[in-house]
Amino acid sequence: MNALSDNAIEILRENDRGTYTVPTKGLYPFQWNWDSCLTALGQRHFDEARAWTEIETLMAHQWPCGMVPHIVFHKPDDGYFPGPDVWATGRPVPTSGITQPAVAGFALRRLFDLAKDRTAAETRVRALLPKVAAWHRWFFATRDPAGEGLVAIVHPWESGRDNSIDWDEAFDRVPTEGVSPYTRRDTQHANPAHRPTKEQYDRYLWLVEHFRSLNWETSRLHDASPFRVVDPGFNGILLRACADLADLADHLGEVEIAAENRHFADRGLAALEGLWSDKDGQYLCKDRVTGTLVQSQSIGGLLAAFAAIPQDRAARIAQTIDSHATRFRVASHLPSDPRFDAKRYWRGPVWLVVNYMVADGLARAGQADAADAITASSLDLIRESGFAEYYDPNTGEPLGGGRFTWTAAMVLEFLSMER
Numbered sequence: 001m002n003a004l005s006d007n008a009i010e011i012l013r014e015n016d017r018g019t020y021t022v023p024t025k026g027l028y029p030f031q032w033n034w035d036s037c038l039t040a041l042g043q044r045h046f047d048e049a050r051a052w053t054e055i056e057t058l059m060a061h062q063w064p065c066g067m068v069p070h071i072v073f074h075k076p077d078d079g080y081f082p083g084p085d086v087w088a089t090g091r092p093v094p095t096s097g098i099t100q101p102a103v104a105g106f107a108l109r110r111l112f113d114l115a116k117d118r119t120a121a122e123t124r125v126r127a128l129l130p131k132v133a134a135w136h137r138w139f140f141a142t143r144d145p146a147g148e149g150l151v152a153i154v155h156p157w158e159s160g161r162d163n164s165i166d167w168d169e170a171f172d173r174v175p176t177e178g179v180s181p182y183t184r185r186d187t188q189h190a191n192p193a194h195r196p197t198k199e200q201y202d203r204y205l206w207l208v209e210h211f212r213s214l215n216w217e218t219s220r221l222h223d224a225s226p227f228r229v230v231d232p233g234f235n236g237i238l239l240r241a242c243a244d245l246a247d248l249a250d251h252l253g254e255v256e257i258a259a260e261n262r263h264f265a266d267r268g269l270a271a272l273e274g275l276w277s278d279k280d281g282q283y284l285c286k287d288r289v290t291g292t293l294v295q296s297q298s299i300g301g302l303l304a305a306f307a308a309i310p311q312d313r314a315a316r317i318a319q320t321i322d323s324h325a326t327r328f329r330v331a332s333h334l335p336s337d338p339r340f341d342a343k344r345y346w347r348g349p350v351w352l353v354v355n356y357m358v359a360d361g362l363a364r365a366g367q368a369d370a371a372d373a374i375t376a377s378s379l380d381l382i383r384e385s386g387f388a389e390y391y392d393p394n395t396g397e398p399l400g401g402g403r404f405t406w407t408a409a410m411v412l413e414f415l416s417m418e419r
């Protein structure tokens, strides 16, 4: 153990609430979906049993329709907005009513493959497998009603990349009239200049209130939302999770789950080709309302490499990342774009979770040097700036929340991957 891993473990323990882990104290006092799945990958390095529990707790709050919500409000905490009263989803333990990137299938496979306690791993993965399979089924049924092979998000929060430049145009269609008055809490915990704007918050809230007026019937939200975007990063994660779940299911003799998820993965990978931009050397989002590609070179189009994209595409993505030429990689938006903002959340800063998934995908596609460069840069960043939520890619300045859970989890993963 070195000092870095000791610090990472200390942060994971400090944010552990027993059966779930908060992303950070103050700013995010509940359980977040993709945070938790990636957190489990960190926990496995020092407490395998606890890692399984993290994902079990999340999946215990799955909706009957199959959706796994993006936040589980385990205990009241008025330090966060919008809380359970705003969502009003009517769940026994309150949750939000939208979802988040489907990392669970990938996390399950990684936990299972690397587990030391094989018996426990098999028992626990067997119970989780059908739940994750139901989530994947829900995604394609409700978010790909025309069977295109890729799913749309209906709220920027679903992508996890809340204020990405990717959403700007589509978000303009979301009205702000009639949103109930509210007080933001995030800007009391973090520098407002590093967070989404008030105008964006009005639109986030308008969508929540609109979906609430539809009684959170998840099968209605896609067609009812003025915001429907096919994000290559979000889909890359889902397609990787489908392929991983299919492998796991094969191993466990669950042939139907295996066939279904293999089909989702293959069909989705073929459809992803329609989002490739040769000019930009990466994938782009598609606005499903207008049917057009969104001219915005964000990390979403690089993160697609987490799925089994063609090798020549992965090689181009590695070049695109090199061309960013920032001191730390990977910037969450193309630095030469005038809209790039080095400090504002997902409009430029570096995030360790996406670094991890991009590096993993590139390594699998034969881009070992590119993957190593991301791993080394990520660890350099932590050594220089500590365990923040995100970082300025040019100066390395730590931004957003501090002592951040998933950053710590990713450090443990990166340390184990360092060559």
Ligand code: DGY
Pocket: 070, 081, 157, 162, 186
């Ligand atoms: C937030 O509150 O900033 C979250 O990203 C929404 O899930």
